[in-house]
Each structure stands twice: as C-alpha cells, then as structure tokens.
Amino acid sequence: MKSIEILAYKREDLSKAFNKKLRREAYVPGVVYGGEEPKHFYAPTILFRDLIYTPDAHFVELNIEGEVIKCVLKETQFHPVSEVLLHADFFQIFDDKKVVMEIPVNVTGVAAGVQKGGKLFLKTRKVKVKALPSDMPDSIDLDVSELELGKSIKVEAIDVQGVEIITNPNVSVASVEIPRALRQTLQAAADGAEE
Numbered sequence: 001m002k003s004i005e006i007l008a009y010k011r012e013d014l015s016k017a018f019n020k021k022l023r024r025e026a027y028v029p030g031v032v033y034g035g036e037e038p039k040h041f042y043a044p045t046i047l048f049r050d051l052i053y054t055p056d057a058h059f060v061e062l063n064i065e066g067e068v069i070k071c072v073l074k075e076t077q078f079h080p081v082s083e084v085l086l087h088a089d090f091f092q093i094f095d096d097k098k099v100v101m102e103i104p105v106n107v108t109g110v111a112a113g114v115q116k117g118g119k120l121f122l123k124t125r126k127v128k129v130k131a132l133p134s135d136m137p138d139s140i141d142l143d144v145s146e147l148e149l150g151k152s153i154k155v156e157a158i159d160v161q162g163v164e165i166i167t168n169p170n171v172s173v174a175s176v177e178i179p180r181a182l183r184q185t186l187q188a189a190a191d192g193a194e195e
Contacts, residue, residue, distance in 0.1 A: 113176030
C-alpha cells in the first residue's frame, strides 16, 4: 500500500488557546495513539490534502521532528460551517499486528444487466477490512460482469486472500437497477406474452 509522509512538530501545549493559534497559522493539531503513550503534534494543513481528499487508502509516515511513526488516519474533525480540518487522530501500526482500515472498492467488467439497458450503481464505495500491514490491499477489485438486471452483489461475495472483511456481509456493494422506461417495456412484453 502507498504511504504519505507528513512532517510534523511536537505539541507540548495542549490548551484550546494554543490549538486555535495553530489553526489560524494553517496548522492542524493531532495525536497518535497505539504506542506506549499518545504523541501530540501539529502539522501544516496542506500536507493532509492528499490523505483526506482522495478515495484511496494510505499508510502514513508521520515524521515528528525526526521520529518516524508508521500509522493510519483514524478520525478527523472538521469545522461545521467552513469545513476546515480542525483535528486529526492517528493510530500507530506495527508489522506484526493486524490493523483495521477502509479500503476502496474498484469495479471491473461490464455488468450483463447494463448490456441489457440497466444502470450500474456502486452503493458501497469502501469496505472495512482487518489485515497485517503487509497484506493490506490498495483497493478491492469487484467483478460485476455476471450481475443481471435488478440484482446486486453483497459484501459476502468479496474474497481477498489474507484479509478479513469486517463490513456487514449483507450490505449491498453494487447493483444493476432497471430504468423506468425499460421497466415499462419489460412489463408490456410480459403482459403481451400472457395474452
């Protein structure tokens, strides 16, 4: 899996006033959990752009004044009006411990139902998985070529080697829906066949 490096600085002062000052100066306060003790830091807001505003999943190499911590982004807080990033929580990862991440679903193939006039909808863009960092995939490929009109593929159909899928198995990932015009045509054909 791809990694993004974020250069950061130690944050000794944990007061609200200091955090407000950091945000005014275009920094984001954050914390890393999962090690022996939480590590507080702040980093330039712009360095989070490629991590947050992307559909891809990434590991993060957080460089806090020379100390590099491998981690994953766990939670972000945004301002309710301006949508400016206010805070970021990370979780430290270790090569020998499984980690939970949301991995994007990548649709492959052309659904049989689409070829018959249906419309493909991706209902779940990411699935939650648990795996060792070395086994964590960049994305999960989902072949939809067998998907017929009015049918859907659920999470339970996804199988990735070395990865445990945590998302509810009954959640629909992709479906081919029948457009209204096609539904009327099919209904008219079915009515004609009955007569």
